[in-house]
Amino acid sequence: RNAVRLRPLESERQVALAAFLARHGQMAEALVVSRHAVAIAPHSILAQNQHALLLERADKLPEATQFFGAVAQALPDNAAALANYGAALYAKGDFAEARSIGQRSADLQPEAAETQNNVGLSNLALGALPEAMQALEQARKLAPHDARIATNYGTALSDMGYYTQAEALFRQVEATPSITALERARARFNLATVLLTEGRFKEGWACFEARKNLQTGGAFTTLPAWQGQAQTQPVLLYAEQGLGDYLHFLRYVNAAACRAPVVLVVPQVLCSLVAHIVFEGTYTVQVVARGDAGHTHGAVSACSVLSLPHIMGMSAPFAWLPRFKQPLLAPEKKQQGLRIGVCWSGNPTYRFDKRRSIELTVLEPLCTLPGITVQALQPEAHKSPFTLTPLPQGDMLQTARLIATLDCVVSVDTAVVHLAGLLGKPTWLLNRFGGDWRWAKASTKVGGQGQVMSLWYPHTHVITQQKPGEGNAPWHEPVRQVTAALCKLVKKGV
Structure with a gap:
């Protein structure tokens, strides 16, 4: 000094x-x-x-x-x-x-x-x-x-x-x-x-x-961990990962509500959507927004929704999909022609985002088919070289309502796939080579026409890159397959 x-x-x-x-x-x-x-x-x-x-x-x-x-x-x-x-x-x-x-x-x-x-x-x-x-x-x-x-x-x-x-x-x-x-x-x-x-x-x-x-952000709560036992006092359920994971693991909340009253902590953007899910357990499911000052709401123990299949010994991983209240998600009057929704990129902070996301220009063959209208299911539609209907502002409930009006969805591996899957909407997942375990062979089945269908979401087609590689080239074949499938739908007048 x-x-x-x-x-x-x-x-x-x-x-x-x-x-x-x-x-x-x-x-x-x-x-x-x-x-x-x-x-x-x-x-x-x-x-x-x-x-x-x-x-x-x-x-x-x-x-x-x-x-x-x-x-x-x-x-x-x-x-x-x-x-x-x-x-x-x-x-x-x-x-x-x-x-x-x-x-x-x-x-x-x-x-x-x-x-x-x-x-x-x-x-x-x-x-x-x-x-x-x-x-x-x-x-x-x-x-x-x-x-x-x-x-x-x-x-x-x-x-x-x-x-x-x-x-x-x-x-x-x-x-x-x-x-x-x-x-x-x-x-x-x-x-x-x-x-x-x-x-x-x-x-x-x-x-x-x-x-x-x-995890580096510290524990979500100081409540003791719930081990799946039956109890009459509430259990706090939360999620510590992305929106797609949250939507995917919601399928296990119903089983948890058969063992204990549930306080379900939900990210703000999902709150109104999850509030319209019909849970069918023995006990109540109270939906609260993350960040709520009284977020424990009387809960005496806590568990991540991602831990539910483990602590409850779930033997049927593909069982039960949440259903939504009607007519909140009822489709609007059908417009003329085929209406598809597209999502081409995910969160750029994800380490493997460059592998799962697609440059919008790669989707041009399917987005410029005669007889279809294309709805963007993510922001930045103004950057498109072809006509896209912009995504209106709103939370996931608004996006769900929009998806309900579409004939089908084409998306890379983001929360949009899970949302469309929960809604039972025909969906084509453009999946990267070496992708997430949810879309692997053990979680799919081959349909009567050779199409690969998800066991997690029965109406979701999984189209995987045939070989690894960087950039646009590995996506051309999956996009070609989806384009061919959409052409058939257009001819059928679906």
């Missing part, structure tokens, strides 16, 4: 102080001092690099991107500098650039396991699954005892359909005594996805509970 006081404009003094503070656990002040060092000498590679490293240590890796980028630009042949920049780009979600930079680093230093791991993860996020598996296999060879890399490699194996090898690897990692609790939870959760993919639901639901140890 004296050195900084005596030489306040020498960034090296600020850098030294920041490093000292970080070593002694004073990270917040270290970042302030380090930021000042960069401001004093914006072209100092030492100051830029240390500030980026401190941001990384503080779990702010995306913020470190510009600083690691400056270092990599100054040291274009330094493998470590490139590796750090690539890792930051990945954390920021810029997967294509992360892969490019990471591959440059790997070419300079091919024995760096962490770099190979990051290249593999970038390929995984982009849909280049064979390349991902190759890079992660190499990382695994270079660091055979790294549980995190092993789990990543297992994920690539699973996405490519090598379920037996993936399961064995996940079980091996989970059984390793020396790994951290977080690493064990990651392996167990990934094992759950393999088991659920293969229809081994009992063990899959049990392993699926490992997701709770991966």
Whole structure:
């Protein structure tokens, strides 16, 4: 501190102080001092690099991107500098650039396991699954005892359909005594996805509970966990994941209400929709909005809706679909021609969103068919190169009412598929290669005309990419199949 006081404009003094503070656990002040060092000498590679490293240590890796980028630009042949920049780009979600930079680093230093791991993860996020598996296999060879890399490699194996090898690897990692609790939870959760993919639901639901140890936002409630026992006092049911998961697992609320009164906490955007579901349990189901100040409403225990099939020992995973009150979701008067709804992208913050979402132009063959009207089921219809009816503002109940007026829905794997499925609307799911366990072979059946139908939603067709790949190319065949199906409907005058 004296050195900084005596030489306040020498960034090296600020850098030294920041490093000292970080070593002694004073990270917040270290970042302030380090930021000042960069401001004093914006072209100092030492100051830029240390500030980026401190941001990384503080779990702010995306913020470190510009600083690691400056270092990599100054040291274009330094493998470590490139590796750090690539890792930051990945954390920021810029997967294509992360892969490019990471591959440059790997070419300079091919024995760096962490770099190979990051290249593999970038390929995984982009849909280049064979390349991902190759890079992660190499990382695994270079660091055979790294549980995190092993789990990543297992994920690539699973996405490519090598379920037996993936399961064995996940079980091996989970059984390793020396790994951290977080690493064990990651392996167990990934094992759950393999088991659920293969229809081994009992063990899959049990392993699926490992997701709770991966959540970073803290517990939803301090109430003790409900274990599925019969009781006369209310149980609080909630969900800790996305809207699609919430809609999917609503099918188990009815069974819970046969054992206890239910206080069902619902995301605000779903609240009015769920309030119109007819629950048929022995006890009442009270629907309350998430964030309600009195959210416990007398509940004495709590459970995630995603845990219901496990704690209640559900043996029929596809049973019971919620039904809605009429005439709230009754279709409006049928307009002339075929009316379809389309949803082409999901939440961009989801790590695999680039694999599941489609550029709107790819849907042009089916959206420009003669005799159809196309309704957007997500915002941003104004960006379309062809005619789309914009989605009116409103919550999920308004979207449900709109879907009820349509003849069918075409969507990528988002909450819209689950909503249309609950409504019993004919739906074509455009599914990515290595997609969610809900759309795998064990959760589908082949219809009389060879169509693949979901067991979760009997009116949902599952059209999966025939091979892995990135960009638009893998989507052309699924879109062609849906276009052909819609042509038949137009000819029938449906």
